[in-house]
Amino acid sequence: MRTTALAAVLTATALVPPAVQASETAPATQTTRTTQVASAPRAAPVRLGACGTGQLCLWGKPDFTGARQVHELSTIDIESCVPLPPAGQAQALANRTGRPVTTYQSAECAETGEFETYPGGGTWVPQSPYQVRAFKVWEN
Structure with missing residues (x-):
């Protein structure tokens, strides 16, 4: 027992x-x-890319690195498709235009590919889920 x-x-x-x-x-x-x-080691926080008020800034690589393109409202037709140069695809962006901006995977702003709209009050996207090839700025 x-x-x-x-x-x-x-x-x-x-x-x-x-x-x-x-x-x-x-x-x-x-x-x-x-x-x-x-706990697993934590990655260093991503630093926001430099982008002035009223600008849409696009970077060629994630985390606001690589070549930067700057677009301002004074040089953009509102609600028109703005294709990026062939070698100018973007992987990170900051929208400080004060207006909504839609980014497109398609260079023709076709909605058959991926697209996303970001608010204009100050949106930083360290890594887009797709290669940005074009964008549109919208009226408020």
Whole structure:
């Protein structure tokens, strides 16, 4: 009978996590020990790209790196498709135009590919989910 009782206790304790075992068996006056889990190293935060008020800024690489293109409302036809130069695809952007801007995967602003509209009050996108090849600025 001893071996049966011992086997039952061993089986029961094997099914209970160590933290629960320690808290159930520790006297009320003794504090229990918790296990510290090491966290994965965190990546450094992305710095926002420099983009002035009233501008739409596009970068060729994620995280506001690579060649930067700057577009201002004075040089853009509102609600017209503005294709980027063939070598000027963008992967990051900042919209500080004060107007909504839609970016397109298509160089013709076709809605058959990916597209996304960003508010104009100050939107920074460190990595677009697609290569930006064109954009439209909209009226408010």
